[in-house]
Amino acid sequence: MCQDPVTLVSKDNKEYEVSRSAAMVSPTLKAMIEGSFEENKGRIELKQFDSHILEKVVEYLNYNFKYGGTNVEEDDEEDEIPEFDIPTEMSLELLLAADYLSI
Amino acid sequence: MYRSRNRPKRGGENEVKGPNSALTQFLREEGISAENIKQKWYQRQSKKQEDATDEKKGKAEDDSFTAEISRVVEDEEIDEIGTGSGTETERAQVSYDARMKLVPADSDEEEYETSHISDTPVSLSSANDRESLTKKRQSTAKIIQNRRRKRKRAADLLDRRVNKVSSLQSLCITKISENISKWQKEADESSKLVFNKLRDVLGGVSTANLNNLAKALSKNRALNDHTLQLFLKTDLKRLTFSDCSKISFDGYKRLAIFSPHLTELSLQMCGQLNHESLLYIAEKLPNLKSLNLDGPFLINEDTWEKFFVIMKGRLEEFHISNTHRFTDKSLSNLLINCGSTLVSLGLSRLDSISNYALLPQYLVNDEFHSLCIEYPFNEEDVNDEIIINLLGQIGRTLRKLVLNGCIDLTDSMIINGLTAFIPEKCPLEVLSLEESDQITTDSLSYFFSKVELNNLIECSFRRCLQLGDMAIIELLLNGARDSLRSLNLNSLKELTKEAFVALACPNLTYLDLGFVRCVDDSVIQMLGEQNPNLTVIDVFGDNLVTEKATMRPGLTLIGRQSDSI
Numbered sequence: 001m002c003q004d005p006v007t008l009v010s011k012d013n014k015e016y017e018v019s020r021s022a023a024m025v026s027p028t029l030k031a032m033i034e035g036s037f038e039e040n041k042g043r044i045e046l047k048q049f050d051s052h053i054l055e056k057v058v059e060y061l062n063y064n065f066k067y068g069g070t071n072v073e074e075d076d077e078e079d080e081i082p083e084f085d086i087p088t089e090m091s092l093e094l095l096l097a098a099d100y101l102s103i
Numbered sequence: 104m105y106r107s108r109n110r111p112k113r114g115g116e117n118e119v120k121g122p123n124s125a126l127t128q129f130l131r132e133e134g135i136s137a138e139n140i141k142q143k144w145y146q147r148q149s150k151k152q153e154d155a156t157d158e159k160k161g162k163a164e165d166d167s168f169t170a171e172i173s174r175v176v177e178d179e180e181i182d183e184i185g186t187g188s189g190t191e192t193e194r195a196q197v198s199y200d201a202r203m204k205l206v207p208a209d210s211d212e213e214e215y216e217t218s219h220i221s222d223t224p225v226s227l228s229s230a231n232d233r234e235s236l237t238k239k240r241q242s243t244a245k246i247i248q249n250r251r252r253k254r255k256r257a258a259d260l261l262d263r264r265v266n267k268v269s270s271l272q273s274l275c276i277t278k279i280s281e282n283i284s285k286w287q288k289e290a291d292e293s294s295k296l297v298f299n300k301l302r303d304v305l306g307g308v309s310t311a312n313l314n315n316l317a318k319a320l321s322k323n324r325a326l327n328d329h330t331l332q333l334f335l336k337t338d339l340k341r342l343t344f345s346d347c348s349k350i351s352f353d354g355y356k357r358l359a360i361f362s363p364h365l366t367e368l369s370l371q372m373c374g375q376l377n378h379e380s381l382l383y384i385a386e387k388l389p390n391l392k393s394l395n396l397d398g399p400f401l402i403n404e405d406t407w408e409k410f411f412v413i414m415k416g417r418l419e420e421f422h423i424s425n426t427h428r429f430t431d432k433s434l435s436n437l438l439i440n441c442g443s444t445l446v447s448l449g450l451s452r453l454d455s456i457s458n459y460a461l462l463p464q465y466l467v468n469d470e471f472h473s474l475c476i477e478y479p480f481n482e483e484d485v486n487d488e489i490i491i492n493l494l495g496q497i498g499r500t501l502r503k504l505v506l507n508g509c510i511d512l513t514d515s516m517i518i519n520g521l522t523a524f525i526p527e528k529c530p531l532e533v534l535s536l537e538e539s540d541q542i543t544t545d546s547l548s549y550f551f552s553k554v555e556l557n558n559l560i561e562c563s564f565r566r567c568l569q570l571g572d573m574a575i576i577e578l579l580l581n582g583a584r585d586s587l588r589s590l591n592l593n594s595l596k597e598l599t600k601e602a603f604v605a606l607a608c609p610n611l612t613y614l615d616l617g618f619v620r621c622v623d624d625s626v627i628q629m630l631g632e633q634n635p636n637l638t639v640i641d642v643f644g645d646n647l648v649t650e651k652a653t654m655r656p657g658l659t660l661i662g663r664q665s666d667s668i
Contacts, residue, residue, distance in 0.1 A: 098270070098271035103272070
């Protein structure tokens with residue numbers, strides 16, 4: 001399978017790159033990437049979200065990919081997972097985005 | 104088992120077997136003992152007396168001498184005050200204080216500086232000692248960190264937090280509910296304008312997330328009249344509040360007025376729901392057809408009667424639990440007024456109800472699908488005859504049957520009720536017969552062999568103590584094998600390993616094997632391999648399940664002895 005990074009495009013046409021495996025964290029993005037649509041070329045337009053929201057989403061995708069996988073060993077030394085910071089004023093909009101992406 | 108794994112093996116004279124606190128271990132490793140401390144004190148006293156006699160010597164000489172006998176600066180200063188003047192007790196007191204200060208100020212560098220001039224036998228004088236001390240300290244820190252980590256993992260397991268990283272949605276919801284109290288304060292100041300604004304923003308949140316928000320608020324016990332305003336949306340149709348204990352009767356009234364489109368409402372722990380607000384709910388919510396109430400103990404017989412009269416013709420689902428004021432009369436009012444429209448009925452922990460025999464007479468709807476009768480006050484009130492009659496009436500369409508805690512039920516109910524009246528291709532999705540300890544393997548085996556349960560998703564035989572292997576094997580030979588998602592076999596002590604050989608369900612995600620004593624590491628490994636979607640197994644009280652159990656990635660054991668502290 002193609003391992004190129006995926007590009008997410010926000011409302012104001014800002015582009016954010018995220019690795020394919022991190023994007024797979026979201027079932028919605030996964031379906032888009034694996035489907036037989038335009039999106040499987042690696043460019044996904046999420047025009048309903050502002051760039052600052054999308055930036056946070058990408059941050060979360062990477063965060064979840066890094067710490068959330070089942071590949072983390074039981075007795076891993078790095079057991080402490082840093083907290084994911086969400087600015088208060090962003091929380092409601094981010095909730096909508098998270099809802100859409102099922103993450 | 105767990106403790107010994109974490110502690111490094113040391114064969115010392117002080118090695119005491121048994122539980123051991125972190126402090127004891129720290130003291131031992133640092134070489135601190137009562138005898139040591141006493142010795143140090145004597146030494147310091149004698150040095151001090153020498154010091155006092157040499158006081159008249161030159162200043163430089165004096166300084167160097169003081170440095171020689173003292174290990175830290177504080178000690179030195181106090182020694183100067185303490186020597187010369189003052190009584191013996193005063194001196195002892197000062198010296199004690201000095202010692203108290205000495206302990207935290209005991210850094211490695213100071214030891215190193217004084218080591219080459221100090222010749223006191225108790226001080227750690229060589230570089231070797233210092234190194235080993237540092238090592239010991241590090242190992243102690245590591246042990247403490249390890250323990251903390253273990254404890255956190257154990258706590259997470261008990262909270263069923265299988266995923267280490269919570270979803271972004273739940274993170275957001277936590278953030279929002281964290282800020283609720285802050286918003287609340289602001290709302291008080293600016294006459295609730297903030298809430299209006301907030302509602303506008305929340306307007307776009309999907310209903311599912313609004314219910315998630317309700318869950319998060321309930322969990323934080325933050326649902327009250329103020330936060331309730333978040334849900335006063337006009338287009339909300341379904342609403343579940345898991346903890347309404349802080350919502351006043353006024354809150355319920357407001358909910359009824361501002362959410363007129365509600366069709367399904369579930370209010371758990373609604374202790375403050377009173378006469379007036381219940382009638383408001385009935386009158387102001389014209390589309391309401393499903394109501395689930397837990398703990399509405401302020402509402403009396405008269406109000407129930409009025410309520411059911413208002414709801415006549417439109418109440419389709421009614422579940423009630425934990426109130427002693429819902430009596431036989433209220434039940435008959437419910438059945439007389441709404442019995443023909445009811446398709447789902449739940450009666451749980453109602454201590455004033457004994458006349459369950461009324462039910463078969465009134466539950467006549469052709470589409471009746473859910474029946475839950477749980478924990479009757481007198482066990483003999485819910486007997487085989489009543490349930491058989493009921494199943495004769497509604498068994499054909501039943502999708503959910505919950506008879507938890509009806510301990511008077513016997514095999515007769517299974518054979519003459521379930522097997523007789525449930526159609527061969529049955530729509531049953533949920534079957535729960537918890538604590539029915541009179542039901543035996545034979546009757547259930549017969550039932551499972553006669554009826555195809557192709558739609559069964561959730562099944563619980565918790566504490567049906569007489570059930571043996573054959574009942575479970577027969578269930579798994581049934582069509583239910585492919586549809587089952589949750590299976591509870593808690594406390595089935597008769598089961599043997601044989602029962603689990605057949606347990607291979609493609610869709611099973613949750614399995615409770617608590618107190619099934621035969622379950623061991625090999626069973627766990629086998630279950631993991633046979634059930635590709637299984638994510639959680641409860642193994643409380645299964646002492647043969649050890650930390651050595653091999654688990655497929657993605658499978659979590661909860662309640663394992665070796666995981667707890």
